[in-house]
Amino acid sequence: MTVQELTGADVPTGLLIGGQWTGGRGDGTIPVVDPSTEDAITEVADGTVEDALDAVGAAYDALPGWAATPPRRRAEVLRRAFELMTANAEPLARLMSAENGKSLRDARGEAAYSAEFFRWYAEEAVRMDGVLTTAPSGANRILVTRQPVGVSVLVTPWNFPAAMATRKIGPALAAGCPVVLKPASETPLTALYIASLLAEAGVPDGVVNVLTSKKSGAVVSAMLNDPRVRKLSFTGSTEVGRILLREAAETVVNCSMELGGNAPFIIFEDADIPAAVDGALLAKMRNGGEACTAANRFYVHEAVADEFSREFSARLEALVVGPGLDESTDVGPLVNEPTRSKVAELVASAADDGGKVVTGGRAPDRRGYYYQPTVVDQVPADASVLNTEIFGPVAPIVRFTSEADAVTWANDTEYGLVSYVYTGDLARGLRVSEALEAGMIGLNRGLVSDPAAPFGGVKQSGIGREGAHEGLLEFTETKYIATNW
Secondary structure (H helix, E strand, O other), X not given: OOHHHHHOOOOOXXXXXXXXXXXXXXXXXXXXXXXXXXXXXXXXXXXXXXXXXXXXXXXXXXXXXHHHOOHHHHHHHHHHHHHHHHHOHHHHHHHHHHHHOOOHHHHHHHHHHHHHXXXXXXXXXXXXXXXXXXXXXOOOEEEEEEEEOOEEEEEOOOXXXXXXXXXXXXHHHHHOOOEEEEOOOOXXXXXXXXXXXXXXXXXXXXXXXXXXXXXXXXXXXXXHOOOOEEEEEEEOOHHHHHHHHHHHHOOOOEEEEEOOOOEEEEEOOOOOHHHHHHHHHHHHHHHHHOOOOOEEEEEEEHHHHHHHHHHHHHHHHOOOEOOOOOOOOOEOOOOOHHHHHHHHHHHHHHHHOOOEEEEOOOOOOOOOOOOOOEEEEXXXXXXXXXXXXXXXXXXXXXXXXXXXXXXXXXXXXXXOOEEEEEOOOHHXXXXXXXXXXXXXXXXXXXXXXXXXXOEOOOHHHEEOOXXXXXXXXXXXXXXXXXXXO
16 A cells, blocks of 8 residues: 555655755665554655755755744744644544554544644744843843744654654744754654645745655764754754764754653552553553653552552553554554564563563564563662663552652652652642652643643753743844943
8 A cells, every 4th residue: 555545645755955855866765664564655765965965055045034034924824834734633643653653542642732833833933022121230221132043953753753843843933943854764754744734834945844864863963064054953862962962062053952751650658549540551651652751660659559550550451552553552563673672671671670570571473563561560679670761661660668769769860851740749749849850740640741831851851942932932042232222
């Protein structure tokens, strides 16, 4: 079957540079594999370094016109993009399921969520604030304005191919910045489809460029070292983020980084356990656990640990594992074989360290990169699995007895993206939330993401924020004008 027959989406397979779809300067292609079958469903162009610089040039040429476009007009383009994404939500969802493997339920949720960034930033485009004050000495007025930062390179991961793209494109376009989007080579089709919808929405040629390439390091490096590029927005692993920050330092490129996570999920003895199980299911199993916000370590008070482990395991056992495009599927395959192998190794490591596998713990004997939803109970607090971002459907449970231990263990990581807390005591919940070293807290909630909220982490989980008004400001430079009248 063709991609259009499989998903209903008419997807270009070339590079988008300066408003033109092209095969690029090279002659290579990238196969796009369905993780449910391990079969290639199509191929897309494999961009070269020269293609990357062509895309930067196209964005640079488009910068003056787009930056000068009235905010209301930019807002109307983004609003139209939201409407087109909403109208095409089902093909978009099926496309994500086909190339990523996620269940249709998750994909439909992402399709709706990703469109919301265009609606939110359509509203934010006309709210670029400035400041006018008088200097304390009275010598002059202080006029502060916001201007577009310039050509922006956007690098997005495979786990949320639509939402990570729109969360960056939306604020960049609202601020007046043209972009070059480099999507993950595992999931290029979603980015190409969204770009085609943006063109239909009226985005001028060169304002949005898309470069698919399996030579990620080389093409991103070339763009970062081009003086016309003034912004990098990257979502991916902390390891790659460190490399890009070092490279960006050479030309002092403005960087936003949304990096890895190792989210603790703390359940106190006074928590509503059924609610905690519901929240844990959402925080752990959204996108099959392949999320930087996924609950990675469960710290459960000894008094309720047996109940939580039993009920949570029962819920995971009831989930249907199958192809992403199957309507009955709750949990699709992992994205590729290396990811599945890593997950299996982490489960074996947790068992070797003394953990007890309650459910799952194996890969089904079938074609596709599947792994059973897994609970490993009674994991020691110093087990190595707790130091690694699992990125799969595995929940290690550590038991605790004191609040201080729970907070100390939760903070014992280089990451600080999100933490989850369940308690019936609001004072305790707020106290613990303040003590946790994370950029976001889910207090009696298993989901924190919202286009209107500032998304980002502390420590080695990132720099800057996406979403909310803060996300718009990430694509601006502050200019101060001293004047009198």
